[in-house]
Amino acid sequence: MAGGRGTRLQMGEKGLVRLCDRPLIEYVISTLEEAGFEPVVVTTPRTPYTANYCRTRGVDQICTEGTGYVEDVTEAVEILNEEGPVLIVCADTPGLCRDHLDQIISSYNFGGKPACSVWIPANHFEELGCTIQYTREICGIQAVPAGLNILLGSSIEREQDELCILIDDPALVFNINTREELAAAEQFFRLQRKEIR
Numbered sequence: 087m088a089g090g091r092g093t094r095l096q097m098g099e100k101g102l103v104r105l106c107d108r109p110l111i112e113y114v115i116s117t118l119e120e121a122g123f124e125p126v127v128v129t130t131p132r133t134p135y136t137a138n139y140c141r142t143r144g145v146d147q148i149c150t151e152g153t154g155y156v157e158d159v160t161e162a163v164e165i166l167n168e169e170g171p172v173l174i175v176c177a178d179t180p181g182l183c184r185d186h187l188d189q190i191i192s193s194y195n196f197g198g199k200p201a202c203s204v205w206i207p208a209n210h211f212e213e214l215g216c217t218i219q220y221t222r223e224i225c226g227i228q229a230v231p232a233g234l235n236i237l238l239g240s241s242i243e244r245e246q247d248e249l250c251i252l253i254d255d256p257a258l259v260f261n262i263n264t265r266e267e268l269a270a271a272e273q274f275f276r277l278q279r280k281e282i283r
Contacts, residue, residue: 087176088101097268100262101178111136113179117182123187126145137149163237168242172238173191174236175233181258182258194236200238201247202248203249204251205253206254211230216270217267257275
């Protein structure tokens with residue numbers, strides 16, 4: 087999902103804002119491709135440069151009306167005529183990795199529910215200085231949504247019973263909405279990169 091204005095960030099189209107010298111959306115696209123998915127980027131009339139980036143990058147994209155996140159998800163699924171499970175990922179989740187995707191898909195496949203949502207413990211947000219918009223108790227822990235969901239295409243216009251998956255990884259905290267969060271993400275991922283070396 088890459089159709090938001092990025093008004094709080096005020097740095098142009100959010101998917102193209104650079105983190106550690108890469109556009110935010112590139113982290114998501116490359117992770118999905120490495121995991122064997124065929125990503126389709128959902129843009130809106132507010133994100134023409136993101137649509138151009140996708141065309142140049144050779145990634146499929148569709149443009150929805152941009153009336154709201156839920157409406158855009160519904161419209162995208164209907165345009166794609168998807169009946170089965172659809173993985174929905176926000177373009178500003180640079181900490182997503184293949185291991186996360188493996189865990190999500192495996193949990194969903196064994197969960198027996200038509201939908202799932204992914205959550206991160208709220209304490210990671212406090213530790214990293216990131217804004218918390220909403221919390222809910224998941225597995226006895228206060229948690230925050232990660233911007234990752236699976237929905238059943240055939241039921242996209244209805245509320246779906248969902249499996250809640252808790253992933254205890256601070257890398258998933260970063261859903262970049264402000265310059266302060268971008269700076270915190272830069273620091274976190276640069277440090278992580280050093281540790282990997």
